[in-house]
Amino acid sequence: MTEPRPPKELNLNAEEHLRELERLAMQEVQTLTSALAETQRALSAAEDFLDKIQRLRTGGATGIPVMRPTSGPYRYANMTIIDAIILYLKKTERPWTRDHLIHEVLEGGVYAGRGETARGTPQGQAKKSLDYFLLNRTEKQKIYGKRIKAADPKLRQVGELIGLAEWPAEKFKP
Numbered sequence: 001m002t003e004p005r006p007p008k009e010l011n012l013n014a015e016e017h018l019r020e021l022e023r024l025a026m027q028e029v030q031t032l033t034s035a036l037a038e039t040q041r042a043l044s045a046a047e048d049f050l051d052k053i054q055r056l057r058t059g060g061a062t063g064i065p066v067m068r069p070t071s072g073p074y075r076y077a078n079m080t081i082i083d084a085i086i087l088y089l090k091k092t093e094r095p096w097t098r099d100h101l102i103h104e105v106l107e108g109g110v111y112a113g114r115g116e117t118a119r120g121t122p123q124g125q126a127k128k129s130l131d132y133f134l135l136n137r138t139e140k141q142k143i144y145g146k147r148i149k150a151a152d153p154k155l156r157q158v159g160e161l162i163g164l165a166e167w168p169a170e171k172f173k174p
Helices: 008-058 081-092 098-107 122-134 137-147
Strands: 155-158 161-164
Touching (some): 081 098, 081 155, 098 122
């Protein structure tokens, strides 16, 4: 004995319903795909905007010139000690004594608003930073071991004068 079959019109109705469900599902997939593409564009734009903000904070090239004061008490604000020293040396184009460099960056506000830290006074930190950047690669590896990736020195000391490492020896003559 065979099982009774539903009437043909019921099968057509079910088929029409399935087609309609399939059409609606495809339409939803297209809508979501479009929304996903729009969301990805918005996400990319937001990430680009954050990158521009970060470059502005760090003074990077953004097409918008970042003006740093050339004089005054905050000329080195938001800079590291080494960046402030290098900027000063490049600006003056001559080597200076250790005390003069430390005085210059501290007067220029390299520690503006920071005060004393757990690591000591700003003057002590400036001296330590200067000592670190005067070390060559071998000396850094010897002192700090594998804790750091030693880079070539940025500064060089000849006698009492400190200047940029790439400067010729003639610049260090009094």
